[in-house]
Amino acid sequence: METTERSVIERAEQRSAPPPEVEAPMACTFQVKNLSIWYGEKRAIDNVTLDVASNAVTAIIGPSGCGKSTLLRALNRMHELVPKTRMEGTVLLHGENLYSSTVDPATVRRRVGMIFQKSNPFPTMTIGENVVIGLRLNGVRNQRFLDERLEKSLRMAALWDEVKDDLHKPGTSLSGGQQQRLCIARALAVEPEVILMDEPCSALDPIATAKIEELINELKAQYTIVTVTHNMQQAGRISDYTAFLYIGRLIEFGPTTKIFTNPSEKQTEDYITGRFG
Amino acid sequence: MQFERAHNHTWRKIKSGLACGIAFVSAVLVISPLGLVFFYLLVNGAGSVNWDFFTKLPAPVGAVGGGMANAIVGTLELLAFAGVIGIPTGVLGGVYLAEYGSARINSFLRFLADVLNGIPSITWGVVVYGLVVLRFKGFSAYAGGLALGLIMIPLILRTTEEVILLVPNGYREAALALGVSRWKTIVHIVMKTASKGIITGILLALARVGGETAPLLFTAFGNRFWNHSLSQPIAALPLQIFTYAISPYDDWHRQAWAGALVLVTGVFCVNVTVRILTRGRTASVV
Numbered sequence: 076m077e078t079t080e081r082s083v084i085e086r087a088e089q090r091s092a093p094p095p096e097v098e099a100p101m102a103c104t105f106q107v108k109n110l111s112i113w114y115g116e117k118r119a120i121d122n123v124t125l126d127v128a129s130n131a132v133t134a135i136i137g138p139s140g141c142g143k144s145t146l147l148r149a150l151n152r153m154h155e156l157v158p159k160t161r162m163e164g165t166v167l168l169h170g171e172n173l174y175s176s177t178v179d180p181a182t183v184r185r186r187v188g189m190i191f192q193k194s195n196p197f198p199t200m201t202i203g204e205n206v207v208i209g210l211r212l213n214g215v216r217n218q219r220f221l222d223e224r225l226e227k228s229l230r231m232a233a234l235w236d237e238v239k240d241d242l243h244k245p246g247t248s249l250s251g252g253q254q255q256r257l258c259i260a261r262a263l264a265v266e267p268e269v270i271l272m273d274e275p276c277s278a279l280d281p282i283a284t285a286k287i288e289e290l291i292n293e294l295k296a297q298y299t300i301v302t303v304t305h306n307m308q309q310a311g312r313i314s315d316y317t318a319f320l321y322i323g324r325l326i327e328f329g330p331t332t333k334i335f336t337n338p339s340e341k342q343t344e345d346y347i348t349g350r351f352g
Numbered sequence: 353m354q355f356e357r358a359h360n361h362t363w364r365k366i367k368s369g370l371a372c373g374i375a376f377v378s379a380v381l382v383i384s385p386l387g388l389v390f391f392y393l394l395v396n397g398a399g400s401v402n403w404d405f406f407t408k409l410p411a412p413v414g415a416v417g418g419g420m421a422n423a424i425v426g427t428l429e430l431l432a433f434a435g436v437i438g439i440p441t442g443v444l445g446g447v448y449l450a451e452y453g454s455a456r457i458n459s460f461l462r463f464l465a466d467v468l469n470g471i472p473s474i475t476w477g478v479v480v481y482g483l484v485v486l487r488f489k490g491f492s493a494y495a496g497g498l499a500l501g502l503i504m505i506p507l508i509l510r511t512t513e514e515v516i517l518l519v520p521n522g523y524r525e526a527a528l529a530l531g532v533s534r535w536k537t538i539v540h541i542v543m544k545t546a547s548k549g550i551i552t553g554i555l556l557a558l559a560r561v562g563g564e565t566a567p568l569l570f571t572a573f574g575n576r577f578w579n580h581s582l583s584q585p586i587a588a589l590p591l592q593i594f595t596y597a598i599s600p601y602d603d604w605h606r607q608a609w610a611g612a613l614v615l616v617t618g619v620f621c622v623n624v625t626v627r628i629l630t631r632g633r634t635a636s637v638v
Contacts, residue, residue: 153529185531195522199544209530212540258526265530 102129104269104299105150110164112145114157119145121323122164127316132291132300134314134331136307138346142323143303147271150301151187152180168269185213188267192274194254196246196261203242205257209265224264232260233290252283259290270294272302276309288313307347311335319343393616397609405610410576410592413601420611422578426493426587429579430572431558433497438504438561439554445505446512446550451538462513468506476502477567485571493579493586496572500561507557515549516542552626559622563615565590589615 105127112120119142127133127150135143148154149166152173166173173183196205206228207221215221225242229235234256238249246257255275262270272291276284291300291313304310310317310331317334319327319342327334327343338344345351404419411418445465449458480499485491519542527537543550565588568574573585574595589611596608 151529153525156525156528181528181531181533183531184529189525189529191522191525191529193522195520195526197523197526197541197545199547208527208540209532212527212530212532212536261526262530 103127104129104169105301106165106167106170107146107149108165108167110146110149110166111162112142112149112154113161114145115159119323120149123320123323123325125318125325125328127299127301129299130295130297131315132295132302132313133316133318134310135301135303135318135320136305136310136346137320138351139305141320143320144273146318146320147273147301147303148189150269150271151184151189153184153189155180185265186267187269187271188262188265190255190258190262190270190272190275192277194251194258194278196249196254196257198245198247200246201243202238202246202249202257205246206260206264209261213265228260228264231263231294232256233286233293234260250283252279252286255279255283255287256290259287263294267298269299269301272300274303274305277305284309307349319346321346390616393609393613396606397611397613400606400610401613405607405614409578410607411603413604416603418607420587420589420592420607420614422575423587423589423592423611424614426572426575426579427562427589429493429582429586430497430500430568430588431562433493433582434500434504434561435554435558437498437501438508438557441501442505442508442557443512443550443554445509447516447538447543449509449513450516451542462510465506465509469510472566473503473564474566474569477569477571480567481570488583490583491571491573491585493572493582493584496568496586496588497582499567499571500564503561503564503567504557507560508553511553511556512546512550515546515553518549519545548629552630555622555626555629559619562622563590563619565594569594 103126107123107125107127110120110123111118121142123146135146137143145154149162150168150173154160154162162174168183168186172178196202197208200208203225206225207215210221210224226235226239229238234253237253238244238257241248246254249257255278259270259275276287279287288309291302294300295315302314314331316329317331318325319334319338319340321342327338327340329339334343335347338347404417405421406419406424407421408417408419409422410420445461449461453461476499480495480502484495484498488495523541523545524537527541528534532541568588568591572588572591574591575585575587579586593608593611593615596604596611599605
């Protein structure tokens with residue numbers, strides 16, 4: 076137990092180091108084993124087991140209410156914010172149990188960032204303040220370091236050129252697509268290892284969506300990305316692996332090309348071809 | 353058929369006009385007392401509001417002039433002391449109701465706060481008289497400030513809770529997902545987003561208790577001279593107005609009118625400040 080806690084904290088502290096060298100193919104970031112989650116009496120996730128590959132995009136698809144978001148949120152313990160949740164099973168991040176009793180959820184979330192469906196830049200803060208707020212509130216004071224990280228994060232989120240002269244303007248003054256990229260920059264600024272995205276484009280127009288998709292494609296060189304999407308074409312375009320979830324159960328999981336061209340399960344085929352969902 | 357429809361239309365128009373007319377008259381009825389009070393205060397009090405009024409102590413009976421400087425300063429002192437008690441307690445209690453606690457306990461606490469808000473203010477004076485004045489054998493600024501502070505707590509608590517609940521959950525989630533701890537999220541994100549609403553609630557509560565007379569009658573008691581120690585009786589504008597208004601002297605009546613005008617103007621200014629604050633930038637949600 077203690078070693079797990081120490082290594083989680085150490086990893087959190089060492090995150091300013093560059094991400095690990097290219098790992099062997101199919102290296103796992105997350106190992107989810109026999110995960111079940113209940114909200115009160117309702118079972119949202121039913122005995123799910125899957126491995127999330129490093130430096131790849133994994134898409135979770137499935138009809139509304141199938142537990143996509145819950146599975147995603149279980150990867151950084153955000154589902155615990157809902158009262159009366161209960162879980163069984165384990166989630167390992169690089170071999171460490173995220174749910175060990177000695178692990179602080181805040182430490183987990185520093186390593187596993189999240190982008191939400193609705194862009195949510197803080198309304199009282201400028202563009203610049205929004206990007207570095209995670210570092211500030213985690214105790215970073217060095218202004219030069221903050222400035223460097225501000226530029227780096229905005230560049231990685233492909234937003235720097237559009238906002239570099241307006242860093243003092245409110246974050247909410249940006250367009251919807253820009254706001255979502257600002258949120259991505261904000262998440263990148265704390266240097267997570269993984270980025271979770273909960274339908275990041277569902278509130279955006281096609282052009283803004285294309286930009287975010289392009290960005291996801293660039294980010295996967297350095298980050299492991301797990302995204303929930305309602306949009307089948309999008310899952311096909313951006314993901315390397317696809318997990319199909321139905322009523323809390325993992326029906327099928329595998330390389331996206333296989334899931335979309337030659338699924339093993341009848342239910343997967345029916346959903347992908349639009350026969351239900 | 354055609355005829356019937358036309359008839360219906362006319363009748364609807366009449367009903368609509370009638371409702372609109374009644375609403376307009378009601379609105380005028382609501383607003384007119386404010387105009388009348390202000391007009392009356394100006395007519396009767398404006399003549400006595402002068403430099404002396406703000407800088408001099410009350411004159412003895414029969415002597416001309418004098419002012420209410422001690423009462424104006426006394427009210428500010430009482431409000432400061434009430435704020436020290438009421439603002440932190442009310443704000444933190446509101447944060448608890450909005451962010452922590454179980455639904456069951458919270459609805460009970462909310463109910464209690466609403467009951468407290470409905471208690472006549474003189475009751476607070478009696479409570480503090482029993483708790484503080486009798487025990488320490490004397491009227492004091494502390495006792496007056498405490499009575500006003502206790503009135504402020506449930507007022508601020510409820511407004512703080514309401515504006516914090518207006519902050520969309522997305523901001524809490526965004527901060528927590530950055531690995532920010534719960535209390536830092538509440539202080540730096542949630543309360544900052546709701547800060548205008550919280551400040552508005554505080555100012556309105558101060559304006560409300562600033563005009564209270566009843567809870568001060570047997571706590572602060574009033575004083576015709578400067579208060580040199582907070583453990584001594586202290587003058588307050590509403591108390592001074594009350595004392596002067598029921599006196600038999602014309603000169604004191606004029607001073608009471610002037611005091612009332614100053615008090616109402618003060619409360620009015622606080623309300624205008626609140627309006628300006630709440631208009632502000634569109635960046636804030638509340």
